[in-house]
Amino acid sequence: MKDKKILVCDDDHGILEMLEMVLEEDGYQVVTEAKSINALNRIAEESPDLILLDIWMPVITGDQILSQLRSDDERSGIPVLMYSASTDGKLIAEKHGADSFIAKPFDLEDLLSKVSGLLVQSS
Amino acid sequence: MTPDEIINNAAIAGLDQTILSRVLESSNTGIVVTDNLLPDNPIIYCNPAFEQISGYKRIDVIGHNCRFLQGKDRNQKVRKTVSEAIANGQNCVVEIRNYSKEGKLFWNELYISPVKNAAGEITHFVGIQNDVSSRKKAQLELEMIQSETEKLVEERTRMYQESQDFMKSIVETLRESLLVLDENFTILSANTHFLNTFKVSINETKGRLLYDLGNGQWNIAELKRMMEDILPTNNPVLDYEVEHDFPHIGKKLMLLNAHRVELEGQYKNWILLAIEDITERHAVQQRKDDFLSIASHELKTPLTTVVGYLQLMKRLMPAEADDKFKSIVEKTERYVHRLNHLLSDLLDVSRIQTGNIELHKEPFDFDRMLVETIDGIKAATPHREIILHGKAACECTGDESHIIQVVSNLLSNALKYSPDNSPVTVQVSKISEVIKLSVTDQGLGIHEADYAKIFDRFYRVTEVQRHYAGMGIGLYICQQIILNHGGTIWVESKRNVGSTFSFTLPVQD
Numbered sequence: 168m169k170d171k172k173i174l175v176c177d178d179d180h181g182i183l184e185m186l187e188m189v190l191e192e193d194g195y196q197v198v199t200e201a202k203s204i205n206a207l208n209r210i211a212e213e214s215p216d217l218i219l220l221d222i223w224m225p226v227i228t229g230d231q232i233l234s235q236l237r238s239d240d241e242r243s244g245i246p247v248l249m250y251s252a253s254t255d256g257k258l259i260a261e262k263h264g265a266d267s268f269i270a271k272p273f274d275l276e277d278l279l280s281k282v283s284g285l286l287v288q289s290s
Numbered sequence: 291m292t293p294d295e296i297i298n299n300a301a302i303a304g305l306d307q308t309i310l311s312r313v314l315e316s317s318n319t320g321i322v323v324t325d326n327l328l329p330d331n332p333i334i335y336c337n338p339a340f341e342q343i344s345g346y347k348r349i350d351v352i353g354h355n356c357r358f359l360q361g362k363d364r365n366q367k368v369r370k371t372v373s374e375a376i377a378n379g380q381n382c383v384v385e386i387r388n389y390s391k392e393g394k395l396f397w398n399e400l401y402i403s404p405v406k407n408a409a410g411e412i413t414h415f416v417g418i419q420n421d422v423s424s425r426k427k428a429q430l431e432l433e434m435i436q437s438e439t440e441k442l443v444e445e446r447t448r449m450y451q452e453s454q455d456f457m458k459s460i461v462e463t464l465r466e467s468l469l470v471l472d473e474n475f476t477i478l479s480a481n482t483h484f485l486n487t488f489k490v491s492i493n494e495t496k497g498r499l500l501y502d503l504g505n506g507q508w509n510i511a512e513l514k515r516m517m518e519d520i521l522p523t524n525n526p527v528l529d530y531e532v533e534h535d536f537p538h539i540g541k542k543l544m545l546l547n548a549h550r551v552e553l554e555g556q557y558k559n560w561i562l563l564a565i566e567d568i569t570e571r572h573a574v575q576q577r578k579d580d581f582l583s584i585a586s587h588e589l590k591t592p593l594t595t596v597v598g599y600l601q602l603m604k605r606l607m608p609a610e611a612d613d614k615f616k617s618i619v620e621k622t623e624r625y626v627h628r629l630n631h632l633l634s635d636l637l638d639v640s641r642i643q644t645g646n647i648e649l650h651k652e653p654f655d656f657d658r659m660l661v662e663t664i665d666g667i668k669a670a671t672p673h674r675e676i677i678l679h680g681k682a683a684c685e686c687t688g689d690e691s692h693i694i695q696v697v698s699n700l701l702s703n704a705l706k707y708s709p710d711n712s713p714v715t716v717q718v719s720k721i722s723e724v725i726k727l728s729v730t731d732q733g734l735g736i737h738e739a740d741y742a743k744i745f746d747r748f749y750r751v752t753e754v755q756r757h758y759a760g761m762g763i764g765l766y767i768c769q770q771i772i773l774n775h776g777g778t779i780w781v782e783s784k785r786n787v788g789s790t791f792s793f794t795l796p797v798q799d
Binding site for chain 1: 587590591592593594595596597598599601602605606630637641650
């Protein structure tokens with residue numbers, strides 16, 4: 168479980184860095200992507216076991232990335248945990264087929280239990 | 291001489307002097323005769339009627355010029371007429387102010403007639419006097435009444451003109467477009483602001499139908515129906531918004547208000563239509579709302595990082611770490627939590643403003659929700675007493691997370707604005723098809739004047755502002771949530787006794 172690879176995509180470097188540290192501390196392998204436009208390429212390159220995806224990003228939003236991912240037969244099964252500061256983020260996440268949603272700012276316990284829960288389900 | 295004069299002269303010549311003298315003496319018209327051949331034309335005869343009118347005895351007047359009758363009132367214009375008649379030896383009739391022996395004014399209708407001798411020389415003047423004071427008084431009174439009436443009419447006209455000018459200057463000064471319409475919605479007048487705003491001339495406006503103006507911008511079925519209702523029902527049109535691509539000025543948002551015209555307490559069959567361009571105001575409000583939304587969202591992002599690191603710090607904290615250090619981390623976490631709370635409230639306001647408040651209504655157990663919420667608050671403030679009375683004993687359809695937000699907010703306020711040693715009471719009951727919940731505190735209370743205002747966004751009671759932190763949006767959010775659920779929220783309060791905030795919530799959506 169602890170060797171699982173997680174890809175985090177967020178335009179905010181502070182959050183990326185923090186999540187990387189938190190997840191690595193819990194034993195996961197973490198790759199980060201700050202440019203949403205590169206997200207799908209990175210997913211193809213890295214083949215992560217789980218994707219953490221911010222919703223509101225410039226150029227291409229999290230829900231647009233998710234829609235494209237879900238229509239990609241090879242990678243549509245990768246679990247996606249979406250997050251956002253706005254409460255309507257939960258609706259957007261559900262609508263676009265995210266496996267789970269968490270509101271910013273995260274409660275670490277909640278985040279880590281959701282992450283491990285999704286990884287257990289998919290394996 | 292005319293034939294009549296010849297006959298008259300013959301008749302008089304046939305009369306005995308005694309008879310003529312009796313006629314003079316018994317006449318009730320004052321008669322005076324002066325001798326023009328003597329210096330200063332003195333009186334040589336006056337009859338008893340003259341004595342009666344003037345109060346003078348014959349002995350007082352014989353030998354005097356008639357002018358003494360005017361007393362000191364010498365500047366009368368008619369005196370000139372009299373002097374000229376005497377100088378030219380002509381007849382004249384004047385109304386002259388004379389004064390009796392006692393000094394009492396009487397109006398004398400004076401007839402002066404010269405007497406000539408065979409050589410055509412004026413030997414005498416005969417003055418016939420009639421006291422016309424009462425007639426003159428009546429006439430003067432009539433003239434006075436006429437003049438007063440004229441003055442009054444003038445005054446009224448002036449006042450009317452002034453009030454018209456005043457109204458006109460108000461209408462012209464207003465920074466709002468005004469139209470006056472008759473009962474057929476034909477435009478009777480338009481103020482300058484209207485003409486300038488819509489870049490039209492008075493000729494394109496006055497006398498035309500409201501609905502035919504421009505490119506038919508006011509020809510809206512709903513507006514028409516409301517306008518047509520004004521005269522029969524006296525119901526005004528209030529704050530009706532029209533967004534339209536107007537000729538000359540482009541797309542604008544206009545706010546319409548229309549009332550029936552009332553003049554001096556009487557309804558007229560006229561309608562006053564006020565049109566306000568709120569395009570810019572609306573845009574400013576929109577920018578404010580956008581700012582609120584962006585600012586609160588942007589602030590959340592770094593906060594998320596801080597919260598994450600703080601929690602990581604706690605996880606990584608060695609068991610042997612200094613208690614002081616642990617306490618600092620705890621406190622930091624608490625204040626960061628509060629910051630997050632404030633930001634969430636701001637985000638909520640911005641969502642309400644933009645109409646993006648989304649409710650996920652599902653049935654939930656109201657009593658369970660209430661107990662859990664109260665327990666949550668008790669855990670955060672263990673030293674405070676919260677007493678729960680009653681039960682809803684039913685499921686309720688609504689957005690549970692939002693209702694929790696309302697209950698938490700009312701409870702936090704009750705605790706915040708009341709002394710630490712006083713309890714807060716929660717009363718819940720089901721009445722008919724609604725659940726009613728009241729939160730009562732023993733705090734400082736609220737002035738009645740503030741009852742409605744405290745639900746306004748960013749409103750804070752002045753004295754509260756000085757002593758308690760807050761942004762003045764909690765109750766606004768509560769109100770919006772309850773209204774969105776079809777319920778009502780209100781406050782009842784007594785100064786220095788406490789406040790009760792209540793809301794009702796329909797059981798079924």
